[in-house]
Amino acid sequence: MYTDIKTILDDAVKNHYAVLAGGAFNLETIRGLLGAAHDEQAPVIILTGQNMIKRHAHTEIIVPMVKELAEETNVPVALVLDHGRDWNMITQTFRAGYSSIMIDASAYEMKENIERTRKVVDLCHVQGGAVEGELGHVGQAASLDGCDASMYTRPEEVMEFLAATHVDSLAIACGTAHGKYPQGFVPTLNFDLIRTVRSMTGVPLALHGTSGAGDENIRKAVEAGINKVNVATDIFCCCRDKTKQMLEEDPDYDYIQLCIDVEKECRKICRRFIRLTGSSGKAANFHKTFDFDRSQNRGLLDEGE
Known part of the structure; x- marks a missing residue:
């Protein structure tokens, strides 16, 4: 079921859970993510x-692939341009069939952020697309700038931003950062900030930079009011490490089987994150029609674990 983030996340707000938004850019990661969602009967969001x-993930290939696979499962699936900053890229992906756009103008001052975000909302809403904006700025894990509270979302600006932009979901900065953290580092999240923003608005809240944040932080963030949990680095590293392991064990590993096994590993880690978000079983809130594994004769996916 191909849909948009508004459809998915409005239900998450209503029923107090979050949805995995996983990074995916090829057949193996997309099928791994969708297979995990089907196994868990959870709505899911694909990020590129x-x-x-x-x-690598050219729109003319990714959009038809996602739409085709989405029709083979009953779980809601949204495809999102993540951290869109370039207007040409935003219009290209939306016209190609992305159901949702995440516009990141968070590096600008509030006025400029609003103007750039509203421009994307005006483009998408008239054609039925959904938009996520960012208030505050989620930085880079390698430099630990997620620790810089001056970059956090300011609650006093939230209602002004929402009223001026009409975004369908809001990414907030509260202690996480994008990429891979230094070895042994676990970020400290400001859960009070999440709760404060949640109490102010019914708009779905997104947590970016969740890779490496730790299971307990994810659970607490969802309890505090987060509805969308973005994970990319952990998924990609998992697939890379599985590839490395298999080739070290057998340098002559069959390439087709390697791709199949990497997809299974991707499916496995995505199931774990889905469970952390509390979205398992929530596809029942939408509709049930298809069987994702009905195309097993085409080798689409092995049966879930």
């Missing part, structure tokens, strides 16, 4: 960032 699209 600007750099992924430029380097």
Whole structure:
């Protein structure tokens, strides 16, 4: 079931859970993510960032792939341009069939952020698309700037931003950061900030930079009011490490089987994150029609674990 983030996340707000938004850029990661969602009967969001699209995940290939696979499962599936900053990229992906756009103008002052975000909302809403904006700025894990409270979302700005932009969901900054944290580092999240923003608005809240944040932080963030949990680095590292392990064990590993086994590993880690979000079983809130594994004769997916 191909849909948008508004449809998915409005239900998450209503029923107090979060949804995994997983980074995916090729057949193996997309099928791993959707297979995990089907196994858990959970709504799911697929993320492709600007750099992924430029380097590998070309829209003319990704959109038909996601739409085709989404029709083979009863779980709601949304495809999102993540951290769209370039107007040409935003319009290209939306016109290609992305159901949702995440516009990241968080590096600008409030006025400029509002103007850039509203421009994307005006583009998408008239054609039935959904938009996520960012208030505060989620930085980079390698530099530990997620620890910089000056970059956090300011609750006193939230209602002004929402009223001026009409976004369908809001990414907030509260202690996480994008990428891979230094070895042994676990971020400290400001759960009071999440609770404060949640109490102010019914708009779905997104937590970016969740890779490496730790299971307990994710659970507490969802309890505090987060509805969308973005994970990319952990998924990609898992797939890379599985590939490395298999080739170290057998340098002559069959390449087709390697791709199949990496997909299974992706499916496994995504199931774990889905369970942390509390979205398992929530596809029942939408509708039930298809069987994702009905195409097993095409080798689409092995049966879930």
